[in-house]
Amino acid sequence: MSLAPRLDLRQSQSLVMTPQLQQAIKLLALSNLEIEGFIAEEVERNPLLEASQTDEVVKPERIEREEPAAADELLAGTAPAEPIDVDYATESHQQDSISDGGGSFDGALSAGGSSGSGQMPEDGPDLDAFADTSYCLADHLLAQAGTTVSAIDFFIAQHLIDQIDEAGYLTVPLLDIAGRLGISLARVEGVLATIQTFDPTGVGARDLAECLTLQAKEADRYDPCMAKLLANLDLLARGDLGRLKRLCHCDDEDMADMVRELRAYDPKPGCRYGGEPAQAVVPDLFVRATGSGWLVEVNGATLPRVLVNRRYHAELSHGPQDKAAKAWLSDCLASANWLVKALDQRQRTIVKVATEIVKQQQAFFRHGVAHLKPMTLRQIADAIEMHESTVSRVTSNKYLSCARGMFEMKYFFTSAIQAADGGDAVSAQAVKSAIRALIAGEGAKILSDDTLVELLQAKGFDIARRTVAKYREALGIGSSVQRRRQKTLEGA
Template sequence: MQLSQSIRLKQKQSMVMTPRLQQAIRMLQMNNLDLASYLEDQALENPFLEVGADSDASGDVSPEVGSDVGIGDASSETGGADLIDTDMKAGASPQDDPAANQEFDNRFDYSAADGPAGHLAGQGGQSGQGGDQDWDMIASTIAERPPSLFEHVGRQIDIAFSDAKQRMIAQILTGALLPSGWLGKSVEDIAEENDLARDDVAAVLVQIQKFEPTGIFATGLADCLRLQAREAGLLDAAFNVLLDNLELLAQGKIDQLARRCKSSPEDVRDMLQHLRQFDPKPAETFFGEPDIVSAPDLIAYRGPDGWVVELNKSTLPGITIDENYAARLKKRVAAQAEQKFTMQALSSARWLKRAMEQRNETTLSIAAEIVRQQTPFLEKGANHLKPLLLRDVAKAVGMHESTVSRVTTGLMIATPRGSVTLKSFFSVSLASDDNEAGTSAASVRHLIGEIVRGEVPGDPLSDDEIVSRINASGIAVARRTVAKYRQILKIPSSAERRRRARLNAPA
């Protein structure tokens, strides 16, 4: 067989993920805070790019809308907020004709004189009053960082011990603390690892177990509760026996526990009430994340003409391009390599602004469609959450499902019913006898929670009884579905709920 080489032309189409396309996709799925951090990094590399607080977002991004709700233009009452109507036409897009605007690359420049973002309806009516009245959700909720557990304990060590050796032992014990506040090692192990006398370690441990918060440096759950009972003046012989038999308490065996404590069941229940006031993990708050309210990326509220969605400008970054500096630099730079860098940097900055506008418009369009479809939930509550899939929103706004998925993953929206993720508005449909559209799974979960909350404490409903009640309301649901949703809601089984009710029964 003869082998030969030849050149052939072949035509084909393929999608190429250019660096700029990858950058646009990354920006699409960032929340406002991540986006601000990303743009600041870009500004460090690009001398023409300036990033600051957004005072006018991306201009008027509202598409043409019907006559019912026309709140696309910024008004004096909202101080230039970027609004998009929830009754927009499917697939509509804003007019964007670069040729009609010679300042196309600068039409996103923001001016602090445009006024603050609008407040939500019913929040004081102080909108449009100037920069000092800007609504900044983060600034009003973030407090100074509290001291860490080790800082808190270290201050008490400095006060309690004057002896250098005892202070050193106390610091070693502090290093052995678990996030719960319990001691993670035995006294014997700590003494052996650090070549110390056991009695010396035990003596220091007795002293630091008096530190705040009460219960810290305990050797276990019973010891932690015992320290708190002693501090409260409740530790008598019966309480000590109760703490030595916590396994009986967990099993709800009140009568057997009463016999061991040589007390009546009523006295045991009284001790149990005191026990519930103690903190089994007294140091856990020191190890938790700072109590920071996550600022929403979007805000939805009911205006005078219907529901309105706007970007949260208190966290949304703004971009400006220093065109004057770019023009001056072009005149001064003579070397070809420097001119190339200048042109590339300026082009990159302009493209980033256009990508920001597209990101904002896409986010608003998708959020507005979600709010439009889930208006019953916003007005009436969780029971009225409609079944909604990514493809439903994608079809309505004329985008691909993957685009909708990227935008809704991780973004928060503030509503009159609290701040929730956009993803939480999506729910599969369950069959319904009287509603062809069906009922959302989220609504069924909410209904299960309400049924359990309304049951008689001593006579909890089984999963079969919950199924019967749900089916009676016209929603077809299987027992395994109820069991799965009950576990998602962290609702224990009927046997466990009955046991807990027995523990909580009044004397």
């Protein structure tokens, strides 16, 4: 055996992800609105790219009702040079919006989406959409401080108002503010006391008890009994009315009156001036029923088309250029061509995945959540011959609008619950829907988790008590003890 150094030549295979391939994979996980922002950045960076809306209409993907297990063949097209796990032999086409297709689409946007049709609703435009939302709680408080406190105290008030959150609560200890400003604690407390007299009543409080106390004082309801009640809100939260009555030295009628008064107060007075307005969810896909099946299409209203400006490229190419300029222009053209193809492939991939989801969950779209089938990412991946990770990226942060409302695409992937009679398994969402319905109709008789198990088994769901508790908590529903206390408080 020789110990001398030598040179060996070996062959090996490895998967190398180029930057363009990494970017193409990242595009799959972005929603249409995120893609719009990405396109805007690319258009600003690359002079050969331009965003445009065209009148070109292409056919969306259709699922035939007569043969629900099969979809129409997609038209052949051109794919990017580097594949991102897409079958090049099949492609789907989509329209700009649901309004481009014939027929009605009742209730498709019931969850707040927009079809992008540009048509005004029958009852006129939504004037709230044009309201000025820039006037926030801080502006409202500063306007009052400017007419109430002195010039010196206004600086302290401004600092305090900056520390008040959107709900109206002061989030920083007064001692920290006093030390930061280099003034006495008493001076800061005096300015805060003035702020606490501002509208809305309860603003500037440091906790819930102080917030409700300020409102009780404003309503002239702050007597010794109310003070005791506000000092023991933890007992009220637990529904321990017997101990509260002993502490407050009051009877059932007085306690019921005080609880009723507290319900009329606002625990978050600053929210009426709220910070950021709620953003409506815009669907990435539309699904609607037709006479022959289901139609799946991309919401093109939120997805601008990207074009390569070849005329501008020709003008630049014929001008005087050095070697570096030619290389830069060539890179811009290659990047622009790649982006156009990658975005086109992204849309086709999304439609392909959504089409398979609709095909496997047709019972849900026809009859509701009780008929939602258990489904995994692997089932969809195997059916369309893609990798499971690709399906996961496609279904992330994307919403589907149908006649039943707006649903995140991940909603359709649920675990299986075995049927009690040995039949087909049902989805976890169907079980959650049954639990919600049972608790909503329980009335005065509160159902325990054990009782829920028995009722669910009677409906054909083979489910354990711990699973019922887990699903109940996931739905934001309290335990039987918590619901019983809530009923007691409501009846007080």
